[in-house]
Each structure stands twice: as structure tokens, then as C-alpha cells.
Amino acid sequence: MDLNVDYMAKLARVKLTEKEEKKFSNDLVKILDHFKDLQAVDTEGVAPLTGGHNLKSVMREDKAEPFKDGEELREAFPDRDGNYLKVPPVFE
Amino acid sequence: MDKLRDLTIKKFHRELLDKKFSALEITQDFFKYIDVRDKEIDAYLSLREDEALREAGAVDVALAAGENINVLSGVPLAIKDNMLIYGGPTTGGSKILENYKAAYDSTVISKLKDKGAVFLGKTNMDEFAMGSSTENSAFKVTKNPHDLTRVPGGSSGGSAAAVASHMAIAALGSDTGGSIRQPASFCGVVGLKPTYGAVSRFGLMAMASSLDQIGPLTKTVEDAAILFKAIAGVDKRDSTSVEREYGDSLTNPKLEDIRNLTVGIPDEYFRDGLDKEVSEAVTGAIKDLESLGIKFKKVSLSHTKDALSVYYIIMPAEVSTNLSRFDGIRYGTREEAKNLSDLYFENKGAGFGAEVKRRIILGTFVLSAGYHDAYYAKAQKVRRLIKEDFEKVFDSGVDVILTPVASTPAFKIGEKTDDPMQMYLSDIFTIPVNLAGLPGISIPVRGREGKLPVGFQLIGKPFREADILGIGQFYEKLGEQQR
Numbered sequence: 001m002d003l004n005v006d007y008m009a010k011l012a013r014v015k016l017t018e019k020e021e022k023k024f025s026n027d028l029v030k031i032l033d034h035f036k037d038l039q040a041v042d043t044e045g046v047a048p049l050t051g052g053h054n055l056k057s058v059m060r061e062d063k064a065e066p067f068k069d070g071e072e073l074r075e076a077f078p079d080r081d082g083n084y085l086k087v088p089p090v091f092e
Numbered sequence: 093m094d095k096l097r098d099l100t101i102k103k104f105h106r107e108l109l110d111k112k113f114s115a116l117e118i119t120q121d122f123f124k125y126i127d128v129r130d131k132e133i134d135a136y137l138s139l140r141e142d143e144a145l146r147e148a149g150a151v152d153v154a155l156a157a158g159e160n161i162n163v164l165s166g167v168p169l170a171i172k173d174n175m176l177i178y179g180g181p182t183t184g185g186s187k188i189l190e191n192y193k194a195a196y197d198s199t200v201i202s203k204l205k206d207k208g209a210v211f212l213g214k215t216n217m218d219e220f221a222m223g224s225s226t227e228n229s230a231f232k233v234t235k236n237p238h239d240l241t242r243v244p245g246g247s248s249g250g251s252a253a254a255v256a257s258h259m260a261i262a263a264l265g266s267d268t269g270g271s272i273r274q275p276a277s278f279c280g281v282v283g284l285k286p287t288y289g290a291v292s293r294f295g296l297m298a299m300a301s302s303l304d305q306i307g308p309l310t311k312t313v314e315d316a317a318i319l320f321k322a323i324a325g326v327d328k329r330d331s332t333s334v335e336r337e338y339g340d341s342l343t344n345p346k347l348e349d350i351r352n353l354t355v356g357i358p359d360e361y362f363r364d365g366l367d368k369e370v371s372e373a374v375t376g377a378i379k380d381l382e383s384l385g386i387k388f389k390k391v392s393l394s395h396t397k398d399a400l401s402v403y404y405i406i407m408p409a410e411v412s413t414n415l416s417r418f419d420g421i422r423y424g425t426r427e428e429a430k431n432l433s434d435l436y437f438e439n440k441g442a443g444f445g446a447e448v449k450r451r452i453i454l455g456t457f458v459l460s461a462g463y464h465d466a467y468y469a470k471a472q473k474v475r476r477l478i479k480e481d482f483e484k485v486f487d488s489g490v491d492v493i494l495t496p497v498a499s500t501p502a503f504k505i506g507e508k509t510d511d512p513m514q515m516y517l518s519d520i521f522t523i524p525v526n527l528a529g530l531p532g533i534s535i536p537v538r539g540r541e542g543k544l545p546v547g548f549q550l551i552g553k554p555f556r557e558a559d560i561l562g563i564g565q566f567y568e569k570l571g572e573q574q575r
Contacts, residue, residue, distance in 0.1 A: 003457050008456045008457050009449075009453060011460065012416075012453065012456040013416075013433070013437050014437065014440040014441055014444065015441025016441065016453075020446060020449060027450060027512050028453065030512075031454065031513060031516075034401055034404070034513065035401045035404070035467065037398065037401065038402065038405075038470055038471065039470070041395070041398055041470075041477070043470065043473035043474060046473040046476055046477060047473070048469055048473050048475075049472055049473075049475040050472060051302045052303065052332060053287075053288050053332070053529045053554070058331040060328060067196075068196075073422075075193070075195075076192060076193065076423035078420060078421075078423070078425070078426035079426060085421070085422065087421055087435070088431055088435050090431065091431065092431050
């Protein structure tokens with residue numbers, strides 16, 4: 001099984017410790033091994049089930065509604081400058 | 093204490109109207125009791141004492157003014173900490189949200205606030221609902237009130253333990269693969285996972301959006317019906333929610349209707365690996381139900397064995413997408429970082445626990461180029477086959493399916509923490525219900541006083557919560573007659 005934990009962690013933008021990387025590699029081998037039986041299930045002509053139920057799409061008017069005064073959301077900012085959200089530089 | 097032990101939603105309402113106590117007094121009693129009892133159970137992550145006393149006081153004022161009050165008015169509830177209550181902490185059991193305060197109410201909370209319910213506090217859970225024992229919480233390990241060396245189940249372990257130890261009259265949990273029903277079984281309470289779409293998920297932290305549902309954990313099936321009815325319904329903020337007219341049959345089932353139901357017993361759920369104690373308990377429940385005049389029939393759900401694999405592909409895929417929002421930009425903790433890309437790595441690395449990271453890695457893998465078709469697409473096809481298994485059984489004249497909830501009673505704390513596969517296997521009987529979007533309920537097998545609780549599961553047709561709640565309510569009455 002070619003699950004490269006280090007590469008997946010990079011794709012998911014998650015930093016792993018060396019210990020985690022080793023443990024996950026072992027765990028995931030076992031988990032993927034369990035998935036093997038699934039390949040034997042005959043799914044010829046079966047459509048994928050993509051959601052929780054078969055209901056139709058729901059349409060509604062695309063209308064914006066004000067969210068209180070917005071300050072509740074700004075209070076949750078980890079870093080801010082007045083009403084602006086502060087983030088680290090995109091480029092160094 | 094005895095007073096709190098005996099209280100159900102129904103009884104609370106009657107005694108509140110009879111002026112046996114005020115809502116404020118009872119709420120104060122609950123906090124006094126929690127102060128002592130939760131030192132050993134660790135069910136709550138945070139308490140809302142000031143707010144709850146205010147909410148209870150408002151109910152007393154309404155009563156004194158002669159207003160009609162709802163059956164849920166003043167009822168002290170516990171809420172799993174992945175549902176937002178405006179202004180209060182909501183951690184999802186994760187370090188990454190340790191200091192987060194909810195900016196709005198989830199729809200279930202708005203609905204219950206309208207009815208005057210009182211929220212005592214937020215309950216412990218596996219981090220972002222990922223786990224079957226509540227041991228994956230970043231904050232503490234909740235103990236099973238029936239045996240403090242055992243787990244309460246998970247991921248809604250705090251809610252189940254709070255109700256089982258009488259630190260709340262009822263609670264809300266969420267269920268993605270069994271997270272309401274399995275802890276209900278382990279703690280000896282009732283737990284309902286509604287049909288997918290029956291309850292709005294707005295304001296519930298998303299784990300796997302095609303599987304998640306909010307539902308009640310209660311002392312009686314009747315209470316589960318009351319609480320479910322209060323939170324069900326369409327919500328414009330959750331486009332997967334739908335409106336159904338449930339009427340009176342949820343809370344007032346008729347015995348003649350229940351007797352006309354046929355219950356299917358799927359052979360696949362009673363094979364090897366099922367603990368002898370569980371098997372005997374569930375067989376006992378079937379005998380009891382036969383005495384009500386309910387007919388039983390052997391059925392087959394042939395793709396049951398594939399459900400675990402399907403679940404552990406689809407769920408992590410959705411997890412890896414849903415949890416990418418915890419990037420440290422708009423809310424949550426923020427680690428030191430030299431640039432934006434670095435921030436993502438550092439923030440998730442420091443904020444997420446091992447199980448969450450494991451699932452993100454697995455989900456990223458099954459969605460990645462070259463593996464998507466072999467894993468994710470394949471799992472979605474088998475998911476349809478699992479759903480069709482249920483449809484075929486329901487089309488053959490079966491109304492409800494009865495199975496065990498978990499293959500064992502509550503296991504020991506620490507027993508399965510090193511081996512994720514062992515932990516995952518504890519949900520094999522509950523997972524198919526989420527994959528098929530059906531309603532399922534865990535009901536404690538009666539007559540097990542002094543032993544570890546065991547639940548049996550009733551699975552209904554889509555939006556036929558009335559059937560499973562109805563059978564459950566008559567099962568409960570069997571016990572009353574003998575007492």
C-alpha cells in the first residue's frame with residue numbers, strides 16, 4: 001500500500017511530529033487492509049450515493065441578510081487592526 | 093438528589109405546573125448536585141450557571157403571569173459542545189477552539205430557547221465528534237456513571253453520562269456513525285438519531301456533512317419523542333433539512349398501530365463477535381416485544397459487512413474537507429508563523445489531536461489523485477447498495493428493524509486507545525443507519541439493574557420516527573406494569 005503519510009500531511013497542510021508520522025503509517029496500513037474486501041463487491045452499473053438522502057436540490061432567493069452588527073465575528077479574530085483581520089504575510 | 097433522579101421531562105412539567113417547585117429552585121439544585129457529582133464523572137466542559145438561572149427565572153415569571161408554558165419550559169438540559177449557544181464557549185472538544193465563543197445560536201438551540209428550555213452547560217466529547225469513547229477529548233476523560241473505570245461511549249459521552257448520572261434531565265448529542273446511540277447503550281439511557289434531514293444542522297460543527305444528525309439523549313423514550321419533536325423541522329439555513337408533519341403519533345402512540353408493525357431481525361447483526369451478554373439481553377427484549385403482539389420476521393442485509401469500510405472512507409473524506417476551515421485565520425487559536433502557508437501547518441499541527449490528524453490524512457488519501465476512484469467513488473457505490481438493502485427489507489412488508497447497538501457493554505478506559513481499528517469496530521451496528529440516512533434509536537434493555545447497561549436498536553423507515561418511538565414507548569410501559 002502506497003500511502004505516503006508525509007506527502008498527505010503536506011497536501012492537507014498539517015504538521016506532524018515524527019512519532020505521529022510513524023504511528024499513523026502503521027495504523028493506516030491496518031485500516032487500508034480492512035478496505036480490501038470492498039474491491040470485491042460488485043458495483044457494476046451502481047450509481048454513487050453522494051449525499052445523505054435522495055432529495056432534490058433546494059432553491060432559494062439569493063438575498064443577503066445582515067448578521068447582527070458583525071462585531072461578534074470580529075471579536076473571534078485571532079489578530080486584528082480595528083475592523084480589519086490581520087494575517088501573516090502571504091510571501092516572506 | 094432523589095428528586096432529581098426521578099425527574100423526566102414529562103414529570104418535571106407536571107410538577108412545575110403543580111407548583112411542587114419553581115424552575116429556579118430546580119436549576120439551583122442541579123448546579124449544587126453537578127458541583128459534587130461531576131468531580132467524579134467529568135461530563136461537563138463548561139457550565140452556564142448565570143445564564144441558566146436567568147432562563148429558569150423567566151419561566152417562573154411567565155408561569156406567575158398565568159401564561160401557557162411549553163412542556164420543555166424550564167427543563168434543564170445538557171448540550172454537546174459542538175453546538176453553538178450564543179456568547180458561550182464552544183470547543184468541539186478541541187484545543188484549537190479552546191477560547192472560541194459562539195457568535196450565534198445553532199437552530200436547535202434557537203428552537204429550544206423559544207420553548208423556554210434551560211441550558212445547564214456544554215458536555216464533553218471526542219474531539220470534533222471523532223471517537224467512540226470520549227477519550228479523544230482534548231480536555232478530560234468522562235467516566236461511565238455505572239462503573240467509573242469504564243468509558244461512557246462516544247462521541248456524545250458527556251451528554252449520555254450527564255443524563256445517566258442525573259446531572260441533566262435530558263441532553264442533545266450528535267450522531268455521525270453511532271455517536272448518540274452507542275453512548276446511550278453504554279450509559280443506560282435512550283438515544284435517538286433522527287432521519288437525515290429531519291433536524292437542522294445549522295450551528296453544529298460539521299464532521300461528515302452527509303452523515304451528521306443532532307438528536308436527543310433522554311431517560312425515557314417518551315422524553316426522546318418530546319425533545320425530537322421540538323427540534324425537528326425545515327430550516328432555510330440547512331438546505332438538507334426537510335419539513336414533515338409528525339402530528340400526535342410521536343408522543344401518543346396507539347397500541348393497535350404498534351401491534352400492526354412487523355419487525356425484521358437481520359441475521360448479519362447476530363453473528364460471531366457479538367458478546368454473549370449483549371446477545372442474551374437483546375433476545376430478552378425481542379421476547380418482551382413479542383408479548384405486545386408485535387410480529388417478527390427474519391431478514392437479510394447482505395452488505396452489512398462492507399459498511400465499516402465504506403464509512404471509514406466517506407467519513408474521513410468529508411472530515412478532511414470540513415476541518416480545513418480551522419486554519420487560524422478568522423477564529424480559534426493562532427500559532428506563531430513566518431508566512432501564511434506556515435500558519436496552516438503550525439496551527440493544525442498544534443491544535444488538532446491524534447485521531448483528528450489520522451482521519452484528515454486518511455481522508456486526504458482516499459480523495460487524492462490516483463486513489464479517488466478505487467476508494468472514495470467505490471465507497472459511494474457500495475453506500476448505495478447498503479441503502480438499497482434496507483429499502484428491499486422495508487419493501488417486503490417490514491416496518492422496523494431490530495439489532496444490537498454495540499457488540500459489547502461499556503469497555504474499560506484505555507482499553508482501545510492504542511489501536512484505532514479496534515475502536516472503529518465498536519460502531520459496526522450503528523454505522524449502516526447513518527450511511528442509509530435512516531432513523532435509529534437505542535433503548536436500554538430492562539431488568540439489568542446492577543449490571544452494565546445494554547441497549548437494543550430499532551431502525552425505522554425514513555421519517556418514520558413515530559414507529560421506533562412508538563414501539564419504544566410501549567416497551568417502556570411493560571416495565572412500569574411489573575414494578
